Amino acid sequence: MPFTIQEKPDGLTFKIRVQPRSSRNQVVGVYGDALKINLTAPPVDNAANKACSVFLSGLLSVAKSSVEIVSGHTGRNKQVMVHCRKDGGERESIRKVILSWAK
Template sequence: MSFTIQEKPDGLTFKIRVQPRSSKNQVAGVYGDALKINLTAPPVDNAANKACGAFLAGLLSVAKSSVAIVSGHTARNKQVMVHCQKDGAERESIKKRILSWAKT
């Protein structure tokens, strides 16, 4: 399997695998069909989920409210939605940025 981004009417969705309590926040490549994200936050009281949303929003230059975890709230494997308009340069820019992380 390889990493893919699905286009939805209200944004882009993709899978991530979160590694909490890492030494630093970073995109660590691809793990199976998901993007591996290392986070310094612990997996307690939703801290890792909040940190994940804020980290991805910062990397994508979008508002924190534009990034949502849609499934896997209590698991390492999660599905993330980045809300963006169906047509336009913003969606293509976000998609290209996410795909570039998968190549590292």
């Protein structure tokens, strides 16, 4: 199954696969049906989840509170929601940035 972004009433959701304890924070590409993200944070005390939210919010130019991990808190495979409005083009610009990482 290819990488997809799902439209929800509150925003956009997509799957990620996290590789903690990497040498640097970066989006690597697609891993199955998810984006693979390397993070320097260790997978203890919720550090990798927090680092993931901060990293993605910075790349998407949205508030940290706009990025939420909705499932997979204790595993490498996670579902992420980016809260954004339908109007004003914000949702479409976020979608374009996310899709650019999948190439």
